[in-house]
Amino acid sequence: MSDVTTLVLLRHGETPLTPGRRISGSSGSDPALSPDGRRQARATADALAHRGGIEAVVTSPMRRCRETAESVATRLGLTVRVDRDLREADFGAWEGMTFAEVRERYPDDLSAWLASPEAPPSGAGETMHEVTLRTAAVRDALLARYAGATVLVVSHVGPLRTLIRLALQAPPPTLFRMEVAAASLSTVSYDEDGTATVQSLNDTHHLT
Secondary structure (H helix, E strand, O other): OOOOEEEEEEEOOOOOOOOOOOOOOOOOOOOOOOHHHHHHHHHHHHHHHHHOOOOEEEEOOOHHHHHHHHHHHHHHOOOEEEOHHHOOOOOHHHOOOOHHHHHHHOHHHHHHHHHOOOOOOOOOOOOHHHHHHHHHHHHHHHHHHOOOOEEEEEEOHHHHHHHHHHHHOOOHHHHHHOOOOOOOEEEEEEOOOOOEEEEEEEEOHHHO
């Protein structure tokens, strides 16, 4: 068994809200994949089958992630394990809006949220600090459960950016300085002592 544990981070495929860049968290409508999103999931499944080495699939419970994960797991002959703490952030009153609409309606709240991980979205949403705590707990559990293995983690922008930020030991504002596109793949490896290395970020070559 390898002494390196690898997390392959897959953002779910597109939903009807994705092209308009509308906020889709964990307290909104829980949309399914769009036809384009289903095509993206199939293309990702093919790419990961060609790559090989995936030994487990873990996903957010949100519908868009479960559909993406099932598409890949079926292709790889694996089962899917659901972890509730991989869900997207709860964006409160901002659910379904664009950030331009949030800026127009809740300018002070948005400024505070961008400035501090302790500030919640309007309407008692979840802070990014809270997202970080549960995401880090998921990471630690995966590293313990799948030591030396390669695991596909299917989740959302918030948790995936957080895993990458933590791997880089970067400050919270880094969350807003990286792109994690729909159906993109990023890879983080962890040595036996937990030292993380970001191997790739926002790879979408399999979608072209």
